[in-house]
Amino acid sequence: MPSRLDQAFAALSDPTRRAIVSRLARRPARVTDVAGRFPMSLNAVSKHLKVLEGAGLIKRRREGREHHLELRSAPLREIARWTLRYERFWNEKLDALEAFLEEED
Amino acid sequence: MSKTVTATRQLKATPERVFRAWTDPAEVKRWFKPARLIMNAQVDGLWHSEVEWEGKRWPHYGRFTRLERPRLFEQTWMSEATHGLETLVRVEFEAKGGGTEVRLTHSGLPEDEAENHRKGWEDILSSLDDLR
Numbered sequence: 001m002p003s004r005l006d007q008a009f010a011a012l013s014d015p016t017r018r019a020i021v022s023r024l025a026r027r028p029a030r031v032t033d034v035a036g037r038f039p040m041s042l043n044a045v046s047k048h049l050k051v052l053e054g055a056g057l058i059k060r061r062r063e064g065r066e067h068h069l070e071l072r073s074a075p076l077r078e079i080a081r082w083t084l085r086y087e088r089f090w091n092e093k094l095d096a097l098e099a100f101l102e103e104e105d
Numbered sequence: 106m107s108k109t110v111t112a113t114r115q116l117k118a119t120p121e122r123v124f125r126a127w128t129d130p131a132e133v134k135r136w137f138k139p140a141r142l143i144m145n146a147q148v149d150g151l152w153h154s155e156v157e158w159e160g161k162r163w164p165h166y167g168r169f170t171r172l173e174r175p176r177l178f179e180q181t182w183m184s185e186a187t188h189g190l191e192t193l194v195r196v197e198f199e200a201k202g203g204g205t206e207v208r209l210t211h212s213g214l215p216e217d218e219a220e221n222h223r224k225g226w227e228d229i230l231s232s233l234d235d236l237r
Contacts, residue, residue: 082186085159086186086214089158090112090211091112094112095114096136098114098116101122101126
């Protein structure tokens with residue numbers, strides 16, 4: 001069941017994308033400002049931004065030719081909720097149990 | 106008001122085998138992979154485990170309240186995540202389709218309050234910072 005939460009986790013599995021989120025957590029920024037912080041092409045940064053947008057973690061606002069980025073906190077708040085974390089925790093453990101029992105036969 | 110989390114899984118093993126995987130400490134170590142485990146699987150027996158998760162070590166502890174081999178067991182469960190409250194984990198095993206259906210119910214979890222939301226949010230941001 002790939003949920004919005006799964007997408008958010010997948011998006012945050014990459015260190016560059018976590019760094020982008022962390023940067024935007026402090027304050028919104030222009031795409032060019034964000035891109036300037038990473039030793040990679042604007043094109044490569046854009047790809048990371050698309051993944052974050054797809055996961056609903058960031059929002060892009062256009063002002064003339066400039067693109068402004070800001071963090072959307074709802075998915076991150078969801079990640080932080082204990083009940084959802086426990087749901088993920090137990091599912092991971094049941095996956096591990098399944099693998100363990102299958103290894104055995 | 107408290108919350109309940111459930112998870113189910115169909116496993117290719119007998120209920121007896123799956124029950125043992127959950128209640129024999131030597132077995133639990135092999136799949137639950139706690140960093141540390143102390144477990145006395147009998148009614149009123151205590152357990153303590155430390156789990157590495159999300160890059161952090163989480164101590165959990167509680168007491169077995171029901172053991173009905175191989176049908177179900179129940180244990181109380183306390184951790185930072187339960188805010189010190191005694192929550193209940195029930196695991197049921199039912200023979201089904203030549204294997205076992207496991208149903209896990211974790212009840213009594215505290216409702217997330219606005220304050221906790223904010224705290225969790227701050228924790229996540231600070232761990233994101235640490236990761237850089």
